[in-house]
Amino acid sequence: MFESLTTKLDSIFSQLRGRGKLSESNIKDAMREIRLALLEADVNFQVVKDFVERVREQSMGQEVMRSLTPGQQVVKIVRDELGALMGGEHRPLSIATRPPTTILLMGLQGSGKTTAAAKLARTFKDTGHRPMLVAADVYRPAAIDQLRTLGASLDIPVYAQDDSQDVAGICAQARETARSGNHNILIIDTAGRLQINDELMQELRDVKTVAPPHHSLLVVDAMTGQEAVKVAQAFDEEVGIDATILTKLDGDARGGAALSIRAVVGKPIQYIGVGEKLDALEPFHPDRMASRILGMGDVLSLIEKAEQTIDEETAAELEQKLRKASFTLEDFQDQLKQIKKLGSLDSIISMIPGLKKANLPSVDDSELKRVEAIISSMTLEERRNHLIINGSRRKRIARGSGTEVGDVNRLIKQFTQTQKMMKSMMGGQKKGKGKGKGRGKFANLPIPRF
Structure with a gap:
């Protein structure tokens, strides 16, 4: 972005x-x-x-x-x-003293409301809340089924009425169901239209009347640029919005919507969608985003993401292996999985100050997938001891991973170099040259270049 x-x-x-x-x-x-x-x-x-x-x-x-x-x-x-x-400091959504906290999601068709609803529910669940989703889009084919599938994948209940098109009634009943079921967060996924019209706006007004939301969030596609700003203006004038969720910001190389919407509409950006996966929703921190735009990185967001996604026990075990110089391809495969939880390589690099300008060798996510495929095609013994991988084994691994023998050779060569580098680094630490303790679990993650 x-x-x-x-x-x-x-x-x-x-x-x-x-x-x-x-x-x-x-x-x-x-x-x-x-x-x-x-x-x-x-x-x-x-x-x-x-x-x-x-x-x-x-x-x-x-x-x-x-x-x-x-x-x-x-x-x-x-x-x-x-x-x-872009709005100054980020302010988290407030939680109502009398549950459920009702969050109404609005937007045009194709903006990503349903997926954003699931991502938002996951965000609340990960922080200890008990969310429930409401399928209030009764017009789009398979919208209810889509939300049910997403809810099931997250183990989050979805309230729906398959035989009703009374959207306001569905939302009112959902609020009572959430209250009786001890769900303190209620996220309503409403219908969208291809364009703004009176029918859409009236339906939203009706929902707000019978199930008054604590937060009305407009979901807009960042890639539509200034059109997203115009949509936000129209929704705010017609039904009122409290904040926006910008989806597909990872695919927006220009950023016009993110830089304009707060100033034009006067409402903050609350969250940004930075990928298709259900964990790819981030709180929007204007000050941190400003630093990223200027190539200064965003270490705070990277640390927070690492704290949420990287297993502390696994990181501690890795540190011990590094200290004993026993880091293997099996360990590297585990670390690839941990790194992938942080997002794309581009998003990670953009958060580290100076790394964008370091002219590092180009490594994209497809290359990491190829490396992962190669390691997955090895036997357990080969992953734990790469020295036994001879010519015939390399041919078998290449066939199994859909790559060339040269790719396998390059991986093993570069892994060997990385292993030597780590052994040298750990040797220096044992002598007291820059001990790694107290740096946090993210600091223990090696990211070898392949």
Whole structure:
């Protein structure tokens, strides 16, 4: 996400950092380039105009012009203003004192409401809540079945009435069912339309009347750019929204919706969808996203994700193996599974400061899948002792994994090099050169390059 904007801003700021002092002309040129970069990212024109003017005014201040690092000062101003533009600090959804906390999801057809409902339910369940889903989309074919399937995969109940099209009545009854069933979170998946119309809006108003939501969230497709902003404006004017969920942000290279929607509509982005899997929903932190856009990473989000997804016992066992220099291909296979829980490699790299600019060898998720296939085609004995893998075994492994013998050879060679590197690193730690204790379980995860 934001790849194009990040690249252009980095180029602009590199020029500013290279100057010992900044003149009004330097600032003016930089602001022009920033304005063009934001417009090309499909950010709302008025939002761009106001943003650039605020940055320009602050950048022309005496403390910036006379500082020892004026370029860095401008970067900080842009980062702070980007964070403010997208809403400042993230505020979690409040939980009602009298359950259930009712969350109404709205949006046009195809925005990803049903999947977002399941992702949101999983998020609440993972934090100790007892969610229930409501299938209130009674028009789209198989919508109820889709939500039931998603709910079953998460072991989360779904309230539905197959023989009724009384959406308001379904929601009212669902709230009573949730209350009696001790479910403290109720997530309502409503119907969408191909376009905004009176029928859709009236149905939502009826639902709000009989089952007043604590939070009305609009689900919009980030890849539609400024159209998403227009949809948010229309829904807010017609029925009122409290916040938005931006789906498919991982596929949005420009980011215009994310940078415009808060400023134009006046409602925050609450969550972002960053993948198809049911764990690919993240709280939206404007300040952290601003740092990611500027290539500064987002270590806090990465640590939080690691804390939630990486098994502490497994990480501790791995550390012991590393210290004993007994790390095997079987261990590496386990670590691949742990890393995959954190998301795509691109999303991980974008959260680590400086890694985007490090010109590392290109490794995408398909390459990791190929590595995993190769290791899975090995016998247990081969995974635990790669030295026994001779020529005939390599041919068998290549056939079994659908790869070439050269791929198998490359994996084993690079794994051997990684093993030696880890042994050397652990040897240094034993001598007291940078002990790894106290760094958190994420720090124990090796990510060898294959």
